[in-house]
Amino acid sequence: MALPPPLSAKDEKSFAYETIKDRLPLIVTRIVDFLARHRTNFAKQYGEVTENECKSCISAMDKLRYEIARDKPILLLNDNHTDDIHIWNEYLQKEMDQGKVISWFQSNWLLVECYMYRKIAEAFNLTAHLQHVDPFIEMKQHTFYSSVQAIDVVLAQLNIDIEQTTDPVNNKSTIEQQFYNYMEISLWGNQCDLSLSGGANRSQEHDPFHQITELKTHILINHETSLFNYLYDQQAYLLNFDVCIDFVLDNAGFELLTDLCFADFLISKRLCSRITLHLKCFPWFVSDATKTDFDWLLEQLSNSSSNSVWQIASKRWQQHIQNGQWIIQTHRFFTLPYDYSYMQQISSELYCTMSQSKLIIFKGDLNYRKLVGDLRWPLNERFETALRGFQPTSFVVLRTCKADVQVDIDLKVGQEITKIDPRWMVNGKWAVIQAFFKKQTEKDI
Template sequence: MEQPLCVPPPLRGTDPGSFAERTVRERWPRIVAQTIQVNDFPASINKRLRALHDELPDGPIRPLQDPGAPDLRLWNEWIAPYLGETWASAPWLFAEHYLYRRILEATGYFQPGPTHLLDPFRKQKTAALDPSAEAVAMLARAANERATCPEQARAHLPLLLLTSLWGNQIDLSMWSADKAPRHLGTTRETAHLLVNETEAAHAHLEAIAPARVDLLADNAGFELLCDLVLIDGLLAAGYAHTVVLHLKAHPTFVSDALIADVLELLSRLANASDSAPRLLAKRLRSHIAAGHLQLTDSFIWNCPLPMRAFPALPHAELARSDLVIAKGDANYRRLVDDAHWPFTTPFAEVVSYFPAPLLVLRTLKAEVVVGLEETRIGEVASRDPEWLTNGHWGVIQFYCPPRPVSP
């Protein structure tokens, strides 16, 4: 009988000298302070945000104080195991999601009043696209060419995956858009891949097309555009008949994408001065109208659980997919339990619980990764001591569950 996988301990803010520790002690207070700075909140909200700021990093985890919020019961269940722990001592994956939910509690996101459903990170998200007008037009022109030629779209799949992967460098919880590393259009696109299993994913799509593809979105802004261009290419190539785009149910991680962010991006493309983005927006809207591109959100993508611990229903929904594409660092951390795995642990072994073929596109911004070769680890670590967290290195990893054996 196969032995159950033993999951290592989770990353915590008490791990000495770790990026998690730096996040809890430095990044999170800065994010809360910035939320005050960029918004014109009334004094009562700023007071609550300052109180949250002062809890970090050694204040206690407490239940939410957000009466009537639609996710209140769920969150109090998720919080219960960590009551009495501190922001630093609780598992990092839990505490990070809890932080963003506490920001919404402080800003009255779910409460009646002037800040009801007001995204406290909207200004940062909107500004993140402004420096990218030329890149937006270039991506749109290439997408429009592919839309007229399925053969070109199929041949360009590796390029589309790279574009979507490195779009993940634009992460507003890490750095401002103008200071993010940029590998797109450089030799670093491939040179900085630690794992590249594009060929296996490409072969899988060739074998099953046309397929249902599910994409777990990460950041709004330029990365979301890169993801929409990938979706457009999958549809143009005939690889997908339907793409389900999974988005967050409420603001989190500063720049994570909501359905509202997709609609705003499409509006900006439709009103661009260049005709190429306008044509791309028209085509994407037609995909939505025809049901080929489906926008969906769920509190499950805002929850503090590793994916292994998801309830049965979300797993059953993902099991309907022919390919799930997971974008970004937070989704990767969730997939691999945000745990202290040896970096050489086989990727397929860690995600063997996953119910569908899985492709991950992730730039490294946390000290957790699996599926690497020992020699590659040594080579990269000697060149770049910050390789695990600085967003300069990426992985394209593919897993396909074994087919059931017929009796």
């Protein structure tokens, strides 16, 4: 099958062009500002040599910003002490050997955007004292603090719903409605994406339970009923069943909290027995959640002496971790330039592990782009076709639309939405709960 071309900034009318021309340089500029403001503190913490390390990182950012603006060729990485560099450089070298032009505006969008964040990591990796500094940490934490009222509302209701003793057999309809609530709150939490805003604050200021009612009509594909029935039919609420879910997380801050609320609900109502939470290995796409972000969030909840609602949730989440019901993992595949159709080839152990799950929950726009290859599919292309063979198990994408790629939508429906909102594919105001259910084979049964 001939595949459509990749999304690329070669098309000046595309969101890829807008991203590379405007958003990426702005993100790099914010890192320069972060380093300039904090280099004195770093010097006090790690010694005067850190002043020069900050200067080297600033110089690297200035060079990166210049190369993006001038559409310079993309070069091989050179921080040789990292375990992913050979995969990155083999990928880039293969592209070069095929005679392809690899530059910011001429190459595929997925590659160059991922490459920018890996180049940012390279600058910090090449220092002795700043390797573990997250240049986006202030932005992520500010977004969390700006959302405290919404956090109060969600956690208060979650604690009530979980403390209620609800028999899954006799109260299926109650659990089903709660399932929809927490899935949709997790979905719309994906609007808090700092890479979309270039690092500008995107906090959650409204009551999420009220918001999901208002935004119901903005969910263009909604498979949540099928998903609830799929999980309910696994009968995880019967104690002798082991039903594992993988949750590939997206943004830190408020979105991460909403994801953990959904994960807490699934465990507490025994719709599954174990959840593996996948985080990024290093700072990625501005606000993507790392293990450090996860630990920081739990610390904020547990140390909030004036807010018992936060402490109750934190204690329950710590128990999930301690008893093995929440498993925290990072894997380098999620910060490679490859889309998911390459997972079995590049990271066979991850693919094998995910194949054991009953369901994978993918959060966010980047995961969607990687699932469909970031290609210019027709709007009405079948989701299964766009996956190009990636079928480890059944999965769902909870995504607010922030890139000009979407499948499984009728062309007439797409035209009607475009009349209402010409930028519906990229502004994060529309969403999908889009599922793929793997057909069972004799081997699976």
